[in-house]
Amino acid sequence: MLYLNVRYKFAAPDHAGPVAGGIIAASAMPMGQLMRRDFRKHPYLQHRLLDPQLYLASLDPNVARGSVVNLATFPWFARHEVPAYDSEKHGTLAQWKTDNADALVASWPRKPFSGQAAIEAAVRAAVQCQLELGCNAVILPTPMTTVATQHFTTETEWIDVGLAVCKELRVTLPIFATVALSDTVLRGVPPHEHPLLHTITNQIASREQLAGAYLVLEQTGDDQYVCTVRDSLLSLLVVTDDLVRGASRQVIVNYVGTFGAVLAAAGASIWSSGYYLSQRRMKLADFDEKMGLAKPRYFSLGLAGDVGIERDLQWFFQKGFGEKLFTKTEAGEVVQAALAAGTYPQSVPEWEFRPNNIQAAASHYTEAVSRFGAALRSLEPVKRVELVHRWLAGAVRLGEALKTAGPKSYATEIVHQPVWLDVFEEWRRRADM
Amino acid sequence: MDFGRSACTANQFLVVRVLISRGRALANSGPLRVTEVPNSLEWNRTVSPKNPFRRAKVAAALGGRYSIHEKLRVGGQGVVYRAVRTVALDGSEASDQVALKLHTDPGQDVRVEREINAMERLRHPNLANLVEHGRVKIDGASVRYVAWEFIAGQALDHKLKAGPLPPRTVACVGRDVARAIEHIWTARIVHRDVNPKNIMLRVGDRDAVLIDLGVARHLDEKTLTAAGLTWGTMGYLSPEQYHAEPQLTCQSDVFCLGIVLLQTICGHHPTGGDQAALIAMPPRTSDVAPNAPAAIAELIDKMFLPRAAFRPAPGAIAEKFSELLPKL
Numbered sequence: 001m002l003y004l005n006v007r008y009k010f011a012a013p014d015h016a017g018p019v020a021g022g023i024i025a026a027s028a029m030p031m032g033q034l035m036r037r038d039f040r041k042h043p044y045l046q047h048r049l050l051d052p053q054l055y056l057a058s059l060d061p062n063v064a065r066g067s068v069v070n071l072a073t074f075p076w077f078a079r080h081e082v083p084a085y086d087s088e089k090h091g092t093l094a095q096w097k098t099d100n101a102d103a104l105v106a107s108w109p110r111k112p113f114s115g116q117a118a119i120e121a122a123v124r125a126a127v128q129c130q131l132e133l134g135c136n137a138v139i140l141p142t143p144m145t146t147v148a149t150q151h152f153t154t155e156t157e158w159i160d161v162g163l164a165v166c167k168e169l170r171v172t173l174p175i176f177a178t179v180a181l182s183d184t185v186l187r188g189v190p191p192h193e194h195p196l197l198h199t200i201t202n203q204i205a206s207r208e209q210l211a212g213a214y215l216v217l218e219q220t221g222d223d224q225y226v227c228t229v230r231d232s233l234l235s236l237l238v239v240t241d242d243l244v245r246g247a248s249r250q251v252i253v254n255y256v257g258t259f260g261a262v263l264a265a266a267g268a269s270i271w272s273s274g275y276y277l278s279q280r281r282m283k284l285a286d287f288d289e290k291m292g293l294a295k296p297r298y299f300s301l302g303l304a305g306d307v308g309i310e311r312d313l314q315w316f317f318q319k320g321f322g323e324k325l326f327t328k329t330e331a332g333e334v335v336q337a338a339l340a341a342g343t344y345p346q347s348v349p350e351w352e353f354r355p356n357n358i359q360a361a362a363s364h365y366t367e368a369v370s371r372f373g374a375a376l377r378s379l380e381p382v383k384r385v386e387l388v389h390r391w392l393a394g395a396v397r398l399g400e401a402l403k404t405a406g407p408k409s410y411a412t413e414i415v416h417q418p419v420w421l422d423v424f425e426e427w428r429r430r431a432d433m
Numbered sequence: 434m435d436f437g438r439s440a441c442t443a444n445q446f447l448v449v450r451v452l453i454s455r456g457r458a459l460a461n462s463g464p465l466r467v468t469e470v471p472n473s474l475e476w477n478r479t480v481s482p483k484n485p486f487r488r489a490k491v492a493a494a495l496g497g498r499y500s501i502h503e504k505l506r507v508g509g510q511g512v513v514y515r516a517v518r519t520v521a522l523d524g525s526e527a528s529d530q531v532a533l534k535l536h537t538d539p540g541q542d543v544r545v546e547r548e549i550n551a552m553e554r555l556r557h558p559n560l561a562n563l564v565e566h567g568r569v570k571i572d573g574a575s576v577r578y579v580a581w582e583f584i585a586g587q588a589l590d591h592k593l594k595a596g597p598l599p600p601r602t603v604a605c606v607g608r609d610v611a612r613a614i615e616h617i618w619t620a621r622i623v624h625r626d627v628n629p630k631n632i633m634l635r636v637g638d639r640d641a642v643l644i645d646l647g648v649a650r651h652l653d654e655k656t657l658t659a660a661g662l663t664w665g666t667m668g669y670l671s672p673e674q675y676h677a678e679p680q681l682t683c684q685s686d687v688f689c690l691g692i693v694l695l696q697t698i699c700g701h702h703p704t705g706g707d708q709a710a711l712i713a714m715p716p717r718t719s720d721v722a723p724n725a726p727a728a729i730a731e732l733i734d735k736m737f738l739p740r741a742a743f744r745p746a747p748g749a750i751a752e753k754f755s756e757l758l759p760k761l
Contacts, residue, residue, distance in 0.1 A: 151679045160621060199680045201742035202673070206618065206682035208746060246743035 001264075002373035003049070003272040004366065005254065005279035010042045013275065013363035015330035017370035021047030021136070023254060023272045027056060027287070030073040032084030033093060035132065047136050051254065052076055052126045054141035054158075055180035055216060056287070057112045061105045064287040069097055072104040074129070076122035076141055080107035112143040112154075116161070123162045127169060137174040138166060139214045139252075144180045145196070152199050155179075163209050174211035176252060177204060179239070180282075182218045183232040191235040192430060201239060205247035212250035213243055215268075219283045226257050226305060226416045227281065230423055233259060237427040240266045245431070255282035258304055258369055262424055264376050265388035266431075273369060275362035296351060296361035297411060298335070301327040301368050303402070304395035304420065308411025309335075309361075310353040314344055316412075319405045324398050329371075331363035385433050392421040486512060486535060486571055494569040495578070496520075499533060511537040511576075515583060522565050530583035531564050535576050545577060548646045554620045559613035561633070561644045584644070586636045589697065590629035597700030598638070600726050601761040606632060606641040607694050607732070608754035613643035614690065615747035618683035622646070625681065627689035628669040629696060668706035669693070672739050675712050684741035687750065691736030698722045698729065715739065728757055 001020035004012055008028050012019055022045045024034065039045040057077060061068040072078040073085070082100045083089070090096040113122050126141045140162035142155040149155070159177045166175050179200055191197060204213050217236060219227050227233055236256065243249040244267030252270040253263045257280040260271025273279060276294055278286050297306040298313050302324050307313050316325055317339045326336050335351045338344035345352055350360040376384050399414040407414065427433070488501040491514070498520040506513040516533040520526065536545055552563040564580040589606065592598060598606075610632055617624060624631075624646060633642045665674045671688035673681055692711065695703045699722035704710040715737040718730035725733075732753055738744050745753070 153680060156680065195676065195678050198673070198741065199678060201740070202682050202684055203680060205742035206684050206746070208748065242740060242742050246740060 001270055001377045002370045003270050004044065005272050005274040007276070007279070010037065010045060012042065012044050013359065013366045015363050015367050016044070017367035018374040019044045019366065019370045021045070021049070023049045023051050025051050026053040026074050027067045027070050030070050030085045031129065032073060032086060039134070048133065049135050049137055049139060050130045050133055051139060052141035052178070054112055054178065055144035055218065057143060058110055059284065059287055060110070061108050064289065065101065065105060066289055067287040068108050069101045069104045072108050075125035078104070078107040078109060080104060119158055119161045120165065123158065124165045127162065127165050127171065131171070135173070137176055137211065138171055140175060140177045142178040142180065144182055144218060145185060146182045147184050150185045150196050152196065152203060156203050159207065163207060166209070175209060176212050176214040177210055178216065179213045180216040180218065183220055183229055186232045186235045187229060188231065191231060191238045194235065197235055197239055201242040201247065204243060204249060210249065212252070215239060215251055215253045216255055216282055219281050224413065224416070225277055225280050226413055227259060228416045228419050230419050233420065234423040234426060236263055237266050237423060240268050241427065241431050255280065257281065259420060261372055261376060262388055262392070262420060264373065265385045266427060271373070275358065275365045293355035294358045295355055296353060296358050298361065299327065299365040299368050300325045301372055302394060303398050303413070304392065304417055305413030306411065308409045309351060310411065311408035312412045314339060315408050316402060316405060321402065321405065327368045329364045329367040331360045331367065385428065389424060389428065392417065392424055396421050488514065490571055491535065494571045501533070505532060511535045516580070518564065518580065529564065531580040532583050534579045534581065536579070537576060542577070545579065549579060551620065551622050551646050555617055557613060557616040559609040559642055560616065561642055584633040584635060584642050586634045588630055589632040589634055589693070592634055593629055593697065593700060598697050600698065600729055601758065602638045603694055603698045603729060604754045604758050604761055605639055606697055607690065608751050608758065609641035610643050610690050611747040611750040611754065614683050614686040615751060617646070618747065623681045623683060624686045625674065626665050627686050627693060628666045629693055632693065667708045668702055668711065670708055671741070672712050673741055675708065682741065683747050684744050687736050687744045687747055691733050694733050695721060698725050726761065
């Protein structure tokens, strides 16, 4: 089922469809503010998780100052004397940040805490924060697994301390261990033979207190919204399948966009996404403060990707791809009708290609993927696999046809589909699914 | 370490250090380079021509708190006596039988220390529990002594010399050793050397005890083994051990227990001790022990799954064998 990656604004897009819950990123806002937010106004957040995001501990405040200021307010990242933000005492959040940003940045260690006592204090704070927020499960923080730490030793240390803390706090919620993988450790090694993946599933499976893993992939290379690295994608499928079918655990997967639906077919119980780039992928460079304003893109479920609306959408419609390209949603209906009437884009301001005009596009994306997620959820595992296979095969055919028609821009995503289908078919073959 | 085995048996498989070029192992590009060296922990391998200590001297060195009885084992690392402790460390009266081990090999100090540290944290009916330890001077030499709970019975390898054991005994061994593995894993310790020599069957064959955490590894501890090397007994290594993967879990011990159980039910090692064959094509219980009860065979086969995460957890194994026992 689909969860939304929650940003500073909690509100889901209009007509979001059957969104099952939300994952709040620690980087979204300072802890003091998060703890005072009212979740009741947002029904989908009845089911909520907090991603402690310890995998961001290496962020460089010189280029990612805003995110570092937010993250440093959470005690599992940094220690300082800065008071928690309180609107009654500190005025606006902007003012509080201006007053305290330097101190928060100065406290930022740029690496996770080490040593038993420091880790325990950090994990305790992360667990208590999630309990106070009323989360439906606890996500234990662990550092990012990189080429320098690919024995998963530090990660298991954090997990074990986390389990001990949960036991002491008598946590009865399901407990998930963060498994944050930099794709640099996955490239170039066949996933089915990758010792790191064996180690990860082995370590998770051998801890009975763990309900499963919270899986995050850091994309280091891709400039696109979607991951196109075969080894990374197949690794996610292998880990998910090993944990779900092999070890009877659950997997929550985040920041892989609609590849989350593919992982749902392999058994992931929750996949989380959102319209914005930062909701669809996790890339440390995205936290640098150089991101421009988002522009609208048309998500096509049939294509399993976005279509550029500045030049491509109308062009492909005129080439006769409308029916295959369109995904029926409340917010998307108007653009479809306008194209049919030959009045796009003049008559549809909410789909006009200009910065920050993304409300309709976000609503369309969310409804499309949440309905697909709900449809998958309603199926038996075997049927789910078959549906995803048909979906990917169709996306490949459509992508090839669009390539032949000649897209007018690079905004339309027509590269990843064969990779996704290829890894899915390999996974099916090896998993005998 | 010894726990009162009633007979010295020659082990059919050497405890070895497996030297693996990690890169080659990962690439699966050829046979592993294996160097077999006698394990100094293996008491019955290297029998010292002469017992270095007289019982009277040992008793005197221990302040008369122990009456020292027969010698159970002598090896390159030291000597083991059956002893009766008459006075506990706190001065109170005692009367417990122990396996008293005197370590004479200072080269093994770190490993002995590790085992003691591990066992101090653990007490369990299916483990040989630590009674006390310390250092004494004997003939001017500083000798570490470790007193372990004495297990009256026989080592499984010795029992197997007479042939396969009945399914009920197999289930007892499976249940008890799985419980022991589960317990040591709560302290994040992996035994790494579960084999018939390290399993004692108490008199009556209804209870099994896992012994010898000499090569056990706590996840927090720095490895005593160079990168690319692994510890264990050839013929009883899990795929993860065999490939010298650095982060083992209890699931590795589960694999080893599977081999032991299969050997117990069919009376011989399922691949004749051939470790490579064991990894390349794990045996099926129905092939080597066609008469084994189906439920036991199914459980053992799952313990052999190449992917550690797919194997049943030790707690689940213990539970399953407990369920099966009344029906056997």
